[in-house]
Amino acid sequence: MARKVTVYDVAQRAGVSSATVSFAFTRPEKIKPETVRTVMAAADELGYVPSASARGLALGRTGAIGIYSYDYVLDPGDDVAPPAGAVPSGRLFPLYADEVQRGAQLECRRRGYALMLGGNRVPDHLPHLIEVAGRVDGLIVFAGALSAEALAKVTARIPVVELGGEERAGARTVLVDNRSGMEALTRHLLADHGYRRLAYLGELGTPEFVGRRTGFVAALDAAGVPVPDVVPSHPGDDESTRRAVAALLRAEERPEVVVCDTDQSALVAIDALRAAGLSVPGDIAVTGFDGILAGRLVDPVLTTVRQPMEEVGRAAVASLVAAIGRREQSAPDTLTCTFLRGGTCGTH
Amino acid sequence: MARKVTVYDVAQRAGVSSATVSFAFTRPEKIKPETVRTVMAAADELGYVPSASARGLALGRTGAIGIYSYDYVLDPGDDVAPPAGAVPSGRLFPLYADEVQRGAQLECRRRGYALMLGGNRVPDHLPHLIEVAGRVDGLIVFAGALSAEALAKVTARIPVVELGGEERAGARTVLVDNRSGMEALTRHLLADHGYRRLAYLGELGTPEFVGRRTGFVAALDAAGVPVPDVVPSHPGDDESTRRAVAALLRAEERPEVVVCDTDQSALVAIDALRAAGLSVPGDIAVTGFDGILAGRLVDPVLTTVRQPMEEVGRAAVASLVAAIGRREQSAPDTLTCTFLRGGTCGTH
DNA sequence: ATGAAAGCGCTAACAC
DNA sequence: GTGTTAGCGCTTTCAT
Numbered sequence: 001m002a003r004k005v006t007v008y009d010v011a012q013r014a015g016v017s018s019a020t021v022s023f024a025f026t027r028p029e030k031i032k033p034e035t036v037r038t039v040m041a042a043a044d045e046l047g048y049v050p051s052a053s054a055r056g057l058a059l060g061r062t063g064a065i066g067i068y069s070y071d072y073v074l075d076p077g078d079d080v081a082p083p084a085g086a087v088p089s090g091r092l093f094p095l096y097a098d099e100v101q102r103g104a105q106l107e108c109r110r111r112g113y114a115l116m117l118g119g120n121r122v123p124d125h126l127p128h129l130i131e132v133a134g135r136v137d138g139l140i141v142f143a144g145a146l147s148a149e150a151l152a153k154v155t156a157r158i159p160v161v162e163l164g165g166e167e168r169a170g171a172r173t174v175l176v177d178n179r180s181g182m183e184a185l186t187r188h189l190l191a192d193h194g195y196r197r198l199a200y201l202g203e204l205g206t207p208e209f210v211g212r213r214t215g216f217v218a219a220l221d222a223a224g225v226p227v228p229d230v231v232p233s234h235p236g237d238d239e240s241t242r243r244a245v246a247a248l249l250r251a252e253e254r255p256e257v258v259v260c261d262t263d264q265s266a267l268v269a270i271d272a273l274r275a276a277g278l279s280v281p282g283d284i285a286v287t288g289f290d291g292i293l294a295g296r297l298v299d300p301v302l303t304t305v306r307q308p309m310e311e312v313g314r315a316a317v318a319s320l321v322a323a324i325g326r327r328e329q330s331a332p333d334t335l336t337c338t339f340l341r342g343g344t345c346g347t348h
Numbered sequence: 349m350a351r352k353v354t355v356y357d358v359a360q361r362a363g364v365s366s367a368t369v370s371f372a373f374t375r376p377e378k379i380k381p382e383t384v385r386t387v388m389a390a391a392d393e394l395g396y397v398p399s400a401s402a403r404g405l406a407l408g409r410t411g412a413i414g415i416y417s418y419d420y421v422l423d424p425g426d427d428v429a430p431p432a433g434a435v436p437s438g439r440l441f442p443l444y445a446d447e448v449q450r451g452a453q454l455e456c457r458r459r460g461y462a463l464m465l466g467g468n469r470v471p472d473h474l475p476h477l478i479e480v481a482g483r484v485d486g487l488i489v490f491a492g493a494l495s496a497e498a499l500a501k502v503t504a505r506i507p508v509v510e511l512g513g514e515e516r517a518g519a520r521t522v523l524v525d526n527r528s529g530m531e532a533l534t535r536h537l538l539a540d541h542g543y544r545r546l547a548y549l550g551e552l553g554t555p556e557f558v559g560r561r562t563g564f565v566a567a568l569d570a571a572g573v574p575v576p577d578v579v580p581s582h583p584g585d586d587e588s589t590r591r592a593v594a595a596l597l598r599a600e601e602r603p604e605v606v607v608c609d610t611d612q613s614a615l616v617a618i619d620a621l622r623a624a625g626l627s628v629p630g631d632i633a634v635t636g637f638d639g640i641l642a643g644r645l646v647d648p649v650l651t652t653v654r655q656p657m658e659e660v661g662r663a664a665v666a667s668l669v670a671a672i673g674r675r676e677q678s679a680p681d682t683l684t685c686t687f688l689r690g691g692t693c694g695t696h
Numbered sequence: 697a698t699g700a701a702a703g704c705g706c707t708a709a710c711a712c
Numbered sequence: 713g714t715g716t717t718a719g720c721g722c723t724t725t726c727a728t
Contacts, residue, residue, distance in 0.1 A: 016698075022722065031698080035697080050478070051482055051721055053400075053401045053403075053720080055721080057402050057705060057721080057723095059722080117465065131400075133397050135462060352704095355706060364714070365714065366705090366706080370706065378714095379714080398705085402704070404706090405720045407720085
């Protein structure tokens with residue numbers, strides 16, 4: 001932690017000007033090879049580490065991309081250091097946001113950007129957001145993390161890409177084709193299994209859920225099969241799912257398959273059905289949506305639709321990088337889901 | 349992405365000087381409350397987002413901490429975007445570095461620092477390292493990621509904490525007591541299971557691995573049991589582990605237990621043994637080291653030693669924050685491991 | 697091919 | 713309590 005070594009120090013040591021040092025690093029082809037070597041040697045000997053702050057100031061960009069998540073991504077109590085040696089209790093499995101972050105991280109490395117992690121337990125905490133925004137050339141935010149005003153404010157400064165929101169004018173977004181994914185899954189149930197009595201557990205609270213429902217309905221319509229109502233069930237609210245299952249079991253005719261709009265619901269539904277003495281998929285089939293890890297660990301493996309989470313992170317970065325510096329407003333990326341046939345949809 | 353709003357714009361709008369704006373943000377108590385309000389209002393209307401670069405330049409610090417991981421933490425091919433829709437093949441579960449990173453992330457948030465992710469597939473890639481180092485006030489590096497020279501160079505500029513390296517003068521470190529952990533596990537195998545023919549899969553590439561091996565040897569020596577050689581196996585290089593297992597199976601006398609120096613290797617070893625028609629732990633026992641999630645999900649649960657990974661990340665950040673600005677040289681943190689008895693070590 | 701010099705936006709003495 | 717001003721380290725015309 002000796003005094004900082006600057007371009008000037010390197011320049012002096014190499015017997016050139018600071019400009020030459022700068023060029024030697026950024027545009028070596030403009031400088032006589034020998035001079036470049038001299039400069040590099042001097043830099044090396046001095047232990048020169050260019051200041052990103054100074055460079056960022058001069059260039060007007062930082063070379064970093066931020067990812068801003070919030071609250072529901074974090075465990076309660078994360079702010080407090082846990083007792084040493086404790087075995088982590090919750091959040092054993094990577095969640096949606098973790099996988100997205102990983103994708104973003106990989107894509108950043110690939111493109112030579114640094115990734116800054118921001119986030120807060122308080123949704124829409126403007127000062128904190130601004131703090132992050134001031135450090136980066138582009139920002140990834142999860143839908144729901146920020147109010148429209150906060151988003152607008154940041155967007156006025158740097159490109160922002162929103163994940164999982166709805167397509168909106170002036171906003172960069174990475175969308176996932178929930179509709180097609182659910183349609184494919186539903187077609188499988190109809191065509192390959194021959195099911196005709198389907199139940200649908202879920203909600204219509206966000207554009208993503210609406211998309212899933214739309215795909216479901218489309219497949220049924222195309223097959224001329226009657227469309228069941230949405231039985232309310234919310235991921236994270238296990239009770240709602242159990243109530244939904246109970247309602248299904250009270251019905252006159254039991255459905256052949258329960259289509260759930262999230263894996264989380266599906267896993268709870270399976271649990272509830274089995275608790276009621278039914279075999280899954282022997283007596284009744286169940287499907288999910290998302291492709292979270294937990295779904296692959298149940299027996300049999302959950303039939304579901306996998307969202308390309310890592311790819312979402314990558315696409316977000318790609319979109320930002322394309323936007324940085326230019327002012328072009330790219331069309332939203334739309335990524336496709338993959339049908340994952342597991343064992344819970346029945347033995348054909 | 350309109351023209352950047354600066355302190356000067358805000359100052360003009362608020363009818364004050366740029367210094368007052370600066371103070372209003374950083375030391376509001378120094379400024380008349382009404383003036384502060386005026387400034388804030390102006391900033392808000394203008395959509396002022398302070399530039400971290402400029403601030404960093406002026407202050408001489410960035411407010412960010414970096415974490416530098418490398419190579420074996422990443423999947424091969426990570427540099428290349430995978431085909432869309434591909435189901436992620438490996439790395440489904442958080443690995444050692446992920447959990448450490450998570451701890452660092454949480455601790456950074458708690459302390460108001462941003463976390464920058466850096467890293468490279470090429471170990472010891474100096475330019476890339478420098479690039480990261482120039483952005484942060486302190487750097488966390490995984491042992492083995494950097495040569496001593498590279499480390500020294502960066503350490504001359506900013507505080508660096510090395511994870512899992514060896515205690516060395518002038519270097520900040522967070523150590524984990526690998527030796528004791530492995531010793532405890534080995535004692536369990538000797539004393540509780542009565543094993544006498546043990547095999548050891550692993551390497552000695554970093555101090556951590558050396559520590560594990562040392563603990564293993566110590567336990568055997570204490571019991572007067574012959575010490576087997578290290579059969580080379582590297583986490584992330586599944587083939588090396590499979591070769592190691594094949595070598596064991598070719599030996600005259602099959603070992604009773606295969607002690608692996610990472611969970612990753614242990615899981616592959618189990619797979620290879622079972623593929624060879626052996627039952628684990630029926631025919632042969634296996635143990636790991638690290639305590640990653642994947643080990644808890646196999647059947648039976650992997651017997652291992654858990655490192656306090658999240659705590660390692662937290663401790664690293666804490667150490668850096670303490671060091672930033674001061675020049676004090678704290679003693680290395682040493683964290684303890686926990687023996688986790690699973691089912692793969694045999695049914696006693 | 698290289699040097700001189702003017703910023704980039706913010707902070708912090710130091711004046712007033 | 714607030715304004716003036718001199719940097720922080722790097723990039724980049726514009727000269728030479």
